[in-house]
Amino acid sequence: EIVLTQSPATLSLSPGERATLSCRASQSVSTYFAWYQQKPGQSPRLLIFDASSRATGIPARFSGSGSGTDFTLTISSLEPEDFAVYYCQQRSDWPLTFGGGTKVEIK
Amino acid sequence: QVQLQQSGPGLVKPSQTLSLTCDISGESVSSNRAAWNWIRQSPSRGLEWLGRTYYRSKWNNDYAMSVKSRITINPDTSKNQFSLQLRSVTPEDTAMYFCARMVGDQADRWGQGTLVTVSS
Numbered sequence: 001e002i003v004l005t006q007s008p009a010t011l012s013l014s015p016g017e018r019a020t021l022s023c024r025a026s027q028s029v030s031t032y033f034a035w036y037q038q039k040p041g042q043s044p045r046l047l048i049f050d051a052s053s054r055a056t057g058i059p060a061r062f063s064g065s066g067s068g069t070d071f072t073l074t075i076s077s078l079e080p081e082d083f084a085v086y087y088c089q090q091r092s093d094w095p096l097t098f099g100g101g102t103k104v105e106i107k
Numbered sequence: 108q109v110q111l112q113q114s115g116p117g118l119v120k121p122s123q124t125l126s127l128t129c130d131i132s133g134e135s136v137s138s139n140r141a142a143w144n145w146i147r148q149s150p151s152r153g154l155e156w157l158g159r160t161y162y163r164s165k166w167n168n169d170y171a172m173s174v175k176s177r178i179t180i181n182p183d184t185s186k187n188q189f190s191l192q193l194r195s196v197t198p199e200d201t202a203m204y205f206c207a208r209m210v211g212d213q214a215d216r217w218g219q220g221t222l223v224t225v226s227s
Contacts, residue, residue: 044217095171096156
């Protein structure tokens with residue numbers, strides 16, 4: 001199965017700063033790739049699909065890039081509600097797999 | 108607006124069967140574009156896709172190899188819901204279980220989650 005490795009495990013930033021999260025796949029997944037946000041006590045929420053397309057209702061400060069094995073989620077200017085855990089997911093091959101998560105915490 | 112509402116017990120004894128249901132509103136379980144999935148989350152295993160059911164002229168199921176011998180996911184068209192049964196559970200099956208709609212194999216709607224503890 002395809003293994004997704006996210007880095008860093010934790011990102012400590014202040015509101016207004018830029019966040020850059022990475023996910024590396026163990027083999028190419030083309031752009032069959034998604035990002036999710038999960039807040040404590042909540043279900044994950046789809047942010048980005050097909051590597052760079054924002055899901056419905058997702059603010060423009062969230063952007064995704066990459067293809068093949070290396071992907072990036074960028075939050076251009078952190079809002080207080082953006083402090084959460086972020087997961088990547090591939091849909092190139094079965095089974096669907098998720099990364100281990102990056103926690104974005106307030107510095 | 109599609110919404111998913113989960114129900115089922117939060118405590119299951121070892122060797123017994125874990126059973127959860129996911130009620131769907133706003134879309135038919137027989138939709139030709141959606142797949143209905145179960146995903147679990149635990150500190151040790153992270154987010155783990157377990158399986159799905161979907162209708163494309165006929166009903167289909169796919170399951171993760173890690174649980175394939177123990178899992179059944181069934182649709183219920185009369186109630187517009189789908190269910191999860193995981194047999195012969197052990198403490199390693201303790202997790203938060205989510206139902207989710209996937210369109211294009213990414214999950215755009217999730218249930219609220221059910222914490223299932225396997226313990227005697």
